[in-house]
Amino acid sequence: MPLNLRIFTFQVIDFAGRIPFTLGNLRDLQVLDISDNDLSSTLSSSKSSFLSSLENCKSLLYLSFARNPLISGYLPDSIGNQSSSLRHFDASSCNISGRIPEDIGKWDLVEYVDFSENQFSGTIPDRVCVRENYLRYLSLHENQLEGMLPLSLTNCSNLQILNVANNNLSDTFPHWLGKLPVLRVLVLRSNRFHGSIPDTTNFSFPKFQISDLSHNYSTKFSFSNLQMVDLSHNDFTGLLPTEFFESLESLKEQANYVYGGYQYSVNLTIKGLEREFKIKESKPIFTCIDLSDNGFHGEIPEVVGELRSLHALNLSHNSLTGPIPPSFGNLASLESLDLSFNKLSGRIPSQLTNLTFLEVLRFSNNNFVGPIPHGKQFDTFENDSYQGNLGLCGFPLSKECSNDKISETAQDEEDNGNGIAFIWKVVMMGYGCGMVLGISMAYIVFTTGRPWWLVRMIERDLRNKVSTWFGKKRK
Known part of the structure; x- marks a missing residue:
């Protein structure tokens, strides 16, 4: 193997065997991609570990050994010395355990960090963003991490995607992430986040110290660029956050783009199935809000109907009451709407028939009454979309509506729901x-x-x- 080799790619060929520690002899190496194989190695601080030997590669820009389940051990504390020029580090879907080293905060130029689907434990290090850097993508999902999100994440001013799903994190809603100007994807699914989500536009917290970091935050926060929000399967309570919805300015627009030098991926549960969404440079992003499986109560705010570029909305398995806002008829891009397993009541607004892109509709197990609207997409949904609502009638249910109910519905449509x-x-x-x-x-x-x-x-x-x-x- 020539010692002046700069690019070494051994990807998706099911190659097996141990990763040689002599890779560190390739001092001019810039790209190392050995992902998607059956390679094995025990990571440690020993020089016999291939990862430790790569400290000699001072020009390394891209390092990926993802999706090699036989790679085990732990990341050494010296990992921060990997390369001052490192831009991409992907160690996802291996079998790495132990703590995430704090020295990853030394990667000033790194843009992409993926530690997901491993066995990491302990807390997320405070020094993950010890100072302003270029980090755009941080994925820690499906590990065994505990504690709170570190406040030092506010230094990641270029962060676009944060995914910490499927861990044991216990914290209140991190309003301070609204300080990040380009944050577009926030996934907190399946943790133990709790409490209500109060006013996002006027939130403050006291002075805190993180090593050489000292800040005093008392400011307004906004999630104006947020386009993917997954807070499902947590312990959030209280009313749905009206101010939070009002701050989602990018979801009120028609064109939604993510800019970056990499292809990012995010797993979301949409239309009843978990799907992987690829986010590429200058391509439209699939927009969604998932607040399901929490303890939210009260009525759905009218302002949700202003999010015209929203593709999926899931508010199921909460304790929401009151009617469906007629403003939902303005959600022109909506493809999936799940309001099942709540305590919603009243009639299903006829304005929802304006949603011509709607593919999935779930209103089951609520207290809706009256005729089901018909026309356009509503004629394609089956019984299971409405089951558990004893007061509903009309197609596709076998229960027919009386003439009184039909005439009342016609009158409601004529008055457009406002009584004027x-x-x-x-x-x-x-x-x-x-x-x-x-x-x-x-x-x-x-x-x-x-x-x-x-x-x-x-x-x-x-x-x-x-x-x-x-x-x-x-x-």
């Missing part, structure tokens, strides 16, 4: 009745003369009042 037409009808009816009565009285007066019965009644009333007044004066 009904109010104007009442006003015009009163105005018309008043005109008829006035004209009739005038006709009687001018054709028959004075109405003597009305004159005598007024005179008698005046005599009684005058007599009473004089009686009081005499006393």
